Amino acid sequence: MNVSKIAIISQLIGGALCGLGGAVEVLGTYGQFKSDSLLDYGGYGLLISVVGKNDPVKVFLAALLIAYLRAGSALMNANTDIPLEVADVLQGLLVIFLAASMLLANTKHRWLIKASSVKEGEGA
């Protein structure tokens, strides 16, 4: 297999999908181009791929989650005094803790040991 060829092709596909995302937003939602209308969307895309652990189906669900958070924060900002940026903080912390793969690994390990020892106790 030609690794660099595959790498270039996957980059091209990725670029095309990004282009699609940008075009849909500009042509479909706004109908005009402003330099700040797509601010940070690329960053959200990266974060979503981490939340969804690079699995297309999970990524779709993760995108729904982030979209829910953003839309909710806009509503919250309109109806209360809480600033929009709470969503930024929340979203960032969410991704930081999801990306920390070892955060609860020890707890999980201990929990598994406990569960298995209980089972063994029942068996005996």
Next chain:
Amino acid sequence: MLSTAIITNYLFSLIRMTTPLAYGSMGAVISKQAGTNNLAIEATMLMASMISVGVSVYVSSPWLALAVGCLTGVVVSLFLAVMFLKYKSDSAMTCISLNTVAAGLAMFIPLIWFGSKGAIQNKPTLKFPSVEIPVIKDIPFVGQVLSGHCVLTYLTVVVVFLVWFLLFKTPLGLRIRAAGENEEAATSVGVNVYHTKLISFVFTGILCGFGGAYMSMYYVSWFSYGLIAGRGFVCLSISNLTGGRPWASYLVAFAFGAIDALAMNLQSIASVPAELLQMLPYLATIIGVTLVGYFEKQRLKLEQ
């Protein structure tokens, strides 16, 4: 058209613009040498600039505010360090998220603290003093350019020297570089990689604290959420371009400071959009890193 006054003004603002880049890039150099891939220089500088100017409302000495700013930088860095080293998180993702978190906090901490969203303004904040250098200040052209800067600006030379000394002349620097180069090899000769990297994060935090405090307590005397404006990323570019060499980074910081100053001064004399020039550091990085990679590859081919 180019009178002496314009040139002196330009060179003066060049030095002024270079200072935060010098501090930030030294932080980036240490994290580069330690191999920690710290992309959150921007977040660290932003938090440090906000907290230091906020604290300066309550204290009497700007140095105390600077110390608190550095402490903030260290706290942000240590948070990252724990995430990276203890919980093995994906470094790029954590840093990008941390930058988002910092941008959000920069909007709402001032709101809670001072009641104005995303800004600390019209408050009795402190400023670092400007220094006139005794003899040099009387030399016509040179004096106008070199004299009258912030104390922290002159301190950059010392700091760059200290970073160079730390990295290349002390046992700790050797350990930091060894941990960055090859973790397994470093561990096998008895270097505690975890502690070494933790220390490198502390240094990065302190240096970013200096850069952030300079921005909010000398460059301007207020804080707004867009104060750092991508300088953290320019600092990362600098350290990547030079491969983590302190003195070379200092020189490149001057080059990028020159572009920054050009972008600012050109607006007043010519109709070149500033954004076009502000793009240059990033463009230079892409081209530079590609060229470095290309020549490395050629060199490896020749050696084979």
